[in-house]
Amino acid sequence: MMPTFKLTIGFDGTKFSGWQVQPDRRTVQGAIQDTWQKITGEAVHVTASSRTDAGVHALGQVVGVSSATHLDAEQLHRALNALLPVDVIVKGVEMVTNDFHATYNAIGKRYRYRIYNSRCRPLFERDMVWHVPQMLDTEAMHQAAHVLVGTHDFASFQSAGSERESTVRTISAIEVQRGSGEQGALVEVDVEGNGFLYNMVRIIVGSLVEIGMSRRDKAWLAAALKACDRRQAGRTAPPQGLCLMRVDY
Structure with a gap:
């Protein structure tokens, strides 16, 4: 072998x-x-x-x-x-060992999504962040994200095109943090869980940004999760802000 x-x-x-x-x-x-x-x-x-x-x-x-x-x-x-x-x-x-499989043996993953939150658009990091010019309430985003922690049916947070047998997943942690000093424009959303649906992290981030802009509240996020309907959650954040940080086995 x-x-x-x-x-x-x-x-x-x-x-x-x-x-x-x-x-x-x-x-x-x-x-x-x-x-x-x-x-x-x-x-x-x-x-x-x-x-x-x-x-x-x-x-x-x-x-x-x-x-x-x-x-x-x-x-x-x-x-x-x-x-x-x-x-x-x-x-x-x-x-x-020969029974190792990179996909099926994974028990957890950690993703980071980076937002550049400033009226002035980024220059050198433009391909690594989502530019959101309107000021975000990151504390409201962080508090709202707690609704998603735990084992839930995340059907509302899956894009069409890669349906799975089950849309139930477990999120163990979500953190929303703003940098300090010269990094004050950078907002990072870290999401850790046992597995993710197609575009799940990007839809979570898009939904949290709606809350950060004061367009939605925590009750809306909880209702969107419960609905199991993609139309009830927020937009899909663009791809360039997303980074796969770690895979656990």
Whole structure:
């Protein structure tokens, strides 16, 4: 049986059409598979913990690959980072048991969504944040988010196009924080849970921004959750603010 390797990777998703290989499109999966083939001569299929959308970033994406290569984890780590495009980096490579599956073995994930909350639009971070010019009440957002913590049916927070057998998920923590000093325009929303539906974090953030703008209140968020109806929740926040921070196994 071929050895199985677990890769922890980061990437800037700005110029990628998402994770999954697509014809004539630049994807993260395609970049890793092409680079692996250059190094080992093998055409492999790599599996990720999450299939991120176009424009979404990662600091802790986890990838699994079975390979007949005779290179060890350290050699693969060095070779991958030498040949991968500049917007993908391998943070670690380790050999794991053959029953490891990057998707199915994951028991938790942590996402961070970054909002640039200032009348002046961002320059250097424009591909990494959602620019919201209207001042947000981050304390109201933080307090309202507690309604979503726990095990619930999150059908109201799933976009069409990737329906799952169950829309029940558990969120263990949500934090909304504003930076201080020179970082005062930066608002970060951290969401941690055992799994996420399609666009779930982005819809949560879009809904919290409605509350931060004083257009909605906590009671509305609770009602939207209970409704199990996508039309009752807020907008889907744009992709560039989202980053997969960590995957737990």
